[in-house]
Structure formats: structure tokens, C-alpha cells
Amino acid sequence: MKPSRHVSRLVEIMGALRTPVTGCPWDLEQDFRSIIPYTVEEVYEVVDAIERGDMENLREELGDLLLQVVYHAQMASEEGAFDFADVVETVTTKMVRRHPHVFGDEKARSAGMAKGAWERIKALEKEERTERRNAMGLPPPPETISLLDDVPAAMPPLLEAVKLQQKASKVDFDWNDPKAVIAKIREELDEVEAELDNGDKNRLQDEIGDVLFAMANLGRHLDIDPESATRGTNNKFRKRFRYIEENISSSGETMESASLEQLDALWVEAKGKV
DSSP states (O other): OOOOSSHHHHHHHHHHHTSTTTSOHHHHHOOTTTTHHHHHHHHHHHHHHHHHTOHHHHHHHHHHHHHHHHHHHHHHHHTTSOOHHHHHHHHHHHHHHHOHHHHSOHHHHHHOSOTTHHHHHHHHHHHHHHHHHHHTTOOOOOOOOSTTTTSOTTSOHHHHHHHHHHHHHTTTOSOSOHHHHHHHHHHHHHHHHHHHTTTOHHHHHHHHHHHHHHHHHHHHHTTOOHHHHHHHHHHHHHHHHHHHHHHHHHTTOOTTTSOHHHHHHHHHHHHTTO
16 A cells, blocks of 8 residues: 555554454554543644654644544444544534634625624534434434533643643633632642641642642633743753753763752753753
């Protein structure tokens, strides 16, 4: 089977990998749950390529992410649930419907996106999902009791925190000044410090979580994505720590043999360079 520029060939390849007897033993063993870690990993590898500005690597990683979509669709097809074409149809329908100011008639395009239209479109889509599930004999989706119920709990924690805060802000349950959030962070830090002497790790973990939640909230108020900010800091730490390692190595020492004073001095030096 030759490489191709067409998605249909990728779908065929995945079908061949999942064909009993002649397919790949590893691919045949997988199910939706078992490949979750790979799907999540590919998303982060796409993000990493973007952060590094590596377009060649981004092309490869986007292909790997697309493969995950095809993989899930193939397994769904085997169960008779849906196939890749259904996935494409669903998302194209959604995108056209959600952008009447782009894809609608001349009147809709000239009117732009009317206030409240987004919410009405989302509500219509929810109704259609329920009708579709009923037609398929599927149980209804979990009842939405809270405004926060449609924020996926499997999101990365900082992203989930921001999404929860955004939802709560829609009913004005929110701070009205970033400085008030900073005051809350100080309050949460005081509570962490108070727990240090108690030795209760569970309570300390809870207080640390409150600090991180408040920090994510501050980022939201300042229009700074806490996930991106943390990735940037992690990358900065990698570069500075590598600078220390290289300098220690060039001096004939090892990281283990170097004194804390040497490491601190090199850290300060690294901060001025990377």
C-alpha cells in the first residue's frame, strides 16, 4: 500500500491494521481506553512543535494526531456506531451552522453574528444530539444539573480551572479586579504556611490546590493562558539548568560534586543569559 496525500488512504491503512488475522497484532489489541494516553500525548507533541516554531515537526505531529482521530473512528466503525466520514460530516455541519455570518445567505452575512446567536445554535445542537440518541435507542446523556457540568473533568487541571471560572463568571460569580485575585492568592499562601506546622499532607495538598486555582484565575483575568505560561517557565528552567550542567561539566566537576554555592552562582549567571 503506497503513501498518499488523501485522507481516504489513511483510513484504508488503519482498516488494514485492524483487520483480524492479517492486521497488526498490537493495533488489534487496542480499544478506546487503551489508546487514550497516545491521543493525549500527540496533542501535547503538537503543542510542543508550535511552541518551538518547528514547522517540519509540526507537520509530522499533526499527522500523528490525525491518525488518532482515524484510529478512534475505525474502532467505532467496527462497532457499527459511526465511521470517519460521519466524523467529518458532523464537524463540517457544526462549523457551517455556527458561522452563518460566513456561510449563510447574503442577509445573514451582512448582519454578522447577532448577539445571543451562539447560545441559540449550541442549544439547537444539544436538542439534535438528544433526538439522535433517542432514534438510536441510546440512553440520554447525563442530566446537566450544574452550569459547570459540561466542563470535561479529563482536561489538564489548569485548563479545567480556567473553564470552570469562565462558566461561573457568566452568572457574575467572579472577581471584578485582578488585584482582588492577587489578594486571594496571598490569602491562600497564608493558609499553606499555616498548614506547614500541622503535618497533615492531605490538607496541605488541598491548600496548594487552592493556590494553583487562584493563580489560574489571575491568568484568566489578565488574559494570560496559565498552561502556556507554565510551559514557557518550564522551557526557561530547562535552558537555565542545562547552562549550569554545561558549565559544571566544562570545569571538570559533576553536578553531584559541585557545591550549592557554585550552583546558585551559575543559576544567577544563567538568568542573565537565557
